[in-house]
Amino acid sequence: MATPIKPPSFPDWYVPNCPPDDSIEADGFVYRFVEKKLPDEMDFKSYHETGERPNGKPCERCGLSVFRSAEDIRILLKHLWKSFPAKTYGQNIVRRKLSDTDGKTKQTGGNGHHTWWAYDGVIRHESFEFIEEVSKD
């Protein structure tokens, strides 16, 4: 008798009703800014896991910030560095192509800001390639 395939699910530490019903299957390239050129697991921990951004939206804190273009990140980083110079925002842009087995995404802010909610078991930092380092000048 064939073993039934368990459908993908999200981590059990997600807050209720997360991701939202209007999120869509992950698809296409996503870009993210990180501290290191070769990102590791720590660059892909959610704020729910690290305790950072305590007043961010609870469901978005379970996901990861990603963007649909490197230009969106360049524009945002320049702005964040000028407006909040004492906060830390990584200057390395990395990219990966997502598919429906990687979870769900939704645009959650302006300037191309999306959130990616990865299925349980997805190795989130895997396959991200370094694209560029954004200059702070």
Add this chain to the structure above:
Amino acid sequence: MWELHGKQLDPSAIGDLKPVEILFEFEEPLTFVCLDKDDQKLLAHCLCDGPGINRYLVVPTDDRILKELKTGRIDILSAIQQPRCWIVDFEAGWKIKQIHLISFDKIPGEVLPKPGAMLSPDFEPLYRTIQI
């Protein structure tokens, strides 16, 4: 985070300071309007963060300043440079951990927004400097 000086107040001294209008956010509200105990508007701008804490500069404001900030006519520094200000450390749920009354010139320059930093990345500063 830098060590706070100035007069420490009771955490409930000026109001609950929860955002009533978010002006800019990225992963969290970074610049927002809140209210004091008399329902007068205050402007809060995030300066830095530490473990489980976000530190904001909170200053009195008014509709004229907010309009100019939101329409890109003034930069953030112009909006927050007020004679009287407070440094507020928030925990999760906007719980106030501590408030200090401080004069603006006592805030370390490296935590303040740069001149010309606007509310939104969609705005450009109205002034330009031309090097001859």
